[in-house]
Amino acid sequence: MTHALSLKAASQRWASGGLALKLAVLLALGVLVAAPLLRIFLETLGPDAIAAWTDVTASRLSRNLLWLPLANTMILGFGVAAGCVLIGGYLAWLVVMTDIPFRRTIGLMATLPFMIPSFATALAWGSLFRNSRVGGQVGFLEGLGLAVPDWLAWGIVPTLIVLIAHYYSLAFTVIAAALATVNSDLVEAAQIAGAKRGRILMGIILPVALPAIVAGASLTFAGAVSNFAAPALLGLPVRMQTLATRLFGLIEVGQTARGYVIAILLIAVSALFLWFGNKVISGRRSYATITGKGGRAKRFELAGARLPLFAVALAICVLTTIVPVLILIASSMAPSSSALFSNWTLHYWFGASDPAIAQGQAGVWHNPFILSATSLTVGLGVTVAVTGTALGLIVAFVLARHGRGPLAGAINQLSFLPLLVPGIAFGAAYIALFGAPIGPLPALYGTFPLLVIAGTAYLLPFAVQTGRAVIQQVSGDLDESARLTGAGFFRRMGAITVPLAIRGLAAGALIVFVKIMRDLSLVVLLFTPTTPLLAVLAYRYASEGFTQFANAITVVILVISIAATLLANRLQAKSQPWLKS
Structure with missing residues (x-):
């Protein structure tokens, strides 16, 4: 009898301290974050x-x-x-x-x-300033007869300007x-x-x-x-x-x-x-900088x-937001970048294959490869948003409710480690780990699951931040009361936390969706012809001289990203009313 009671007490301490949950989360983070980085070093x-x-x-x-x-x-x-x-x-x-x-x-x-992908701004820059140094289409300014110097068209200076603007x-x-x-x-x-x-x-x-x-x-x-x-x-x-x-x-x-x-x-x-x-x-x-006294903000009179x-x-904001988007839209309809605002055509959007135009490439909405890439990219965004938000919520729950001890410290460090890793290096780490079979598991390179796993791991810090905000909105007493009645972890999450904070979770999921939609650095190494993604297709088309198609695809990405971002902001404002003040 005494032995049974001691086992029951130990089991209760195990559950109340979240040790099993901590170990499970640590194992997941070890596979998703630590293992790829360790493998690339080994x-x-x-x-x-x-x-x-x-x-x-x-x-x-x-x-x-x-x-x-x-x-x-x-x-x-x-x-x-x-x-x-x-x-x-x-x-x-x-x-x-x-x-x-x-x-x-x-x-x-x-x-x-x-919100605008850096490759979108770079494409817009090329549509304006590209010169004839590397062949192909020249930009709008050179089409007007202006001589664009090489240092302004290519190299370190335009790259620097584009990245600052981004x-x-x-x-x-x-x-x-x-x-x-x-x-x-x-x-x-x-x-x-x-x-x-x-x-x-x-x-x-x-x-x-x-x-x-x-x-x-x-x-x-x-x-x-x-x-x-x-x-x-x-x-x-x-x-x-x-x-x-x-x-x-x-x-x-x-x-x-x-x-x-x-x-x-x-x-x-x-x-x-x-x-x-x-x-x-x-x-x-x-x-x-914050005291107990109230007071109005003191503004300098200019x-x-x-x-x-x-x-x-205003000039800075317009040149870095409105102008690049307008140039991309114009370039997607112009026969060439040298004539951005004349002889517009919708062929690059809706035209059927014509051997006389763009080497027979059909318009975006008639091109099966681009349509496949669109559905795959949106599917990837939705899947990563769901998996990332779910994992981020679980990690945030562990840190908020059981955030003491070395295990919690390790979970906290691992969950934010991807912030220190550049996207292209993270993609290389996943190739190193999953590019070859692991025991009975087949090689995942070139598969949709690898894109999902890599995207989930890479965007985990953002999902954890969203999860923390959500967990803080729900009183721990509710979770503790449900636990004392015998409800398991997933039962408590599904019946209490998620319903009470669904708007905040949805907003966080949309942010993850936008980030994976427009991310090129992470997926550029994981891309294969069997897993086409819009961001990589835009880069490939631009590299091969099909500027109109690259810009049209980029506009599609922008429209989807901006719509999702505005929806996320609306949900955040409703779930956190203080943001309106």
Whole structure:
């Protein structure tokens, strides 16, 4: 009897502490996140592959394999970080701290560029500035008779501009959130004391916002060094390589060991600067910017500078949001990029196959390969949204309800580890792990399940964040009461948590859907003819000179992504009413 009671007590402690659930979640994260990254490292240590380290880092080939791509990658990383902090910080200061007109409009437009895939902006740039250096169609400006210099059409400069236009939204969002917490009493006290605007900016506002500035810089740096689309479209035609494009090229030609070495180095570069940014932020948490006093926000009066500063802000937002989309739409209907706004035709959208146009390629809605890619991409987005949200909710539940101890710490670290890994390197890791059979399991390379598994793992951090917000909305007492009545974990989740927070879950799922829909870096290595995806098709068409088809496909991606994003924002506003205030 005593033995039975002790077993029952142990079982209750096991259940109440969530040990079984923790172990199950840790095992899942180990397979999805840790195993691929470990495998890609082990692949470079085999007897036949260890020489790849020397080839990449210290041989006659290393200059082209590593050092030149690394130099270009660092230039892009630091350049994009600086540009994004300047532009994002400028817009955040105007929106949050000044009396600029149409503040909300500028604030909304400043968040939109990150919704537009970087390859969309790169395609739009090519439609305008492409010159005849690499052959094929020239852009609109050269079609007007203007001589576009090579440095503006190809290489590091256009890639830098495109990436800044894409990523400055991240810096804006982070810095604006920090500026919104600046204590207006400090600003008013400084003004009463006679401090000038520059002194207030440098002595009060900048120190408070510095952690956010560093965070914005580290995030945009990591995004730039891991971006594949823009350097591939604007750099590869003139042989400008980054670590991401070099990794892609090596895997494509079968030099997998060298490619895995590049992947490891790319992960190290990205993770190092994200870690550095977090280190700086963690060391500067002593600023108290929110007090118990209420008060209205103190805005700087711009006086005569209001309209000029507004014009600059509006120009930045329009050039990075509206203009690229309009160019893509026009280019998808123009016979050539050199004549964007004349002789429009809907052939590239709805036309049947015509040998005299685009080598007989049928329009988007008559092309079975593109239609198949559309259904597969939407199917992938929906599947990853469901699986990612479900796994993220379970991980968030464990962290929220049983978040103590070393197991919970390991789960927390593993669930956010994909944030440190560039998408193309993550794809390479999945090829390393699942590209060959594992015991009785067949090789998954080129299959839809591999795309689902990789997408779920890569976007897990976003799903966990959504899950945490959802779990915080549901009182733990409800879950505990149901557990005491004998309800199991999945029964409690299905009957309590999910119904009570369905809007928040749906909004988070839509965000995951959008991210996988427009992601090129993750899927570009996992793409095969049997698993066509829209983002990769757009890149392939652009690389082969079918600009109109590439832009039309990109417009389809944009329409789906923007619609899903607007729906997600609407659901978030309903599930979190405070967002409206």
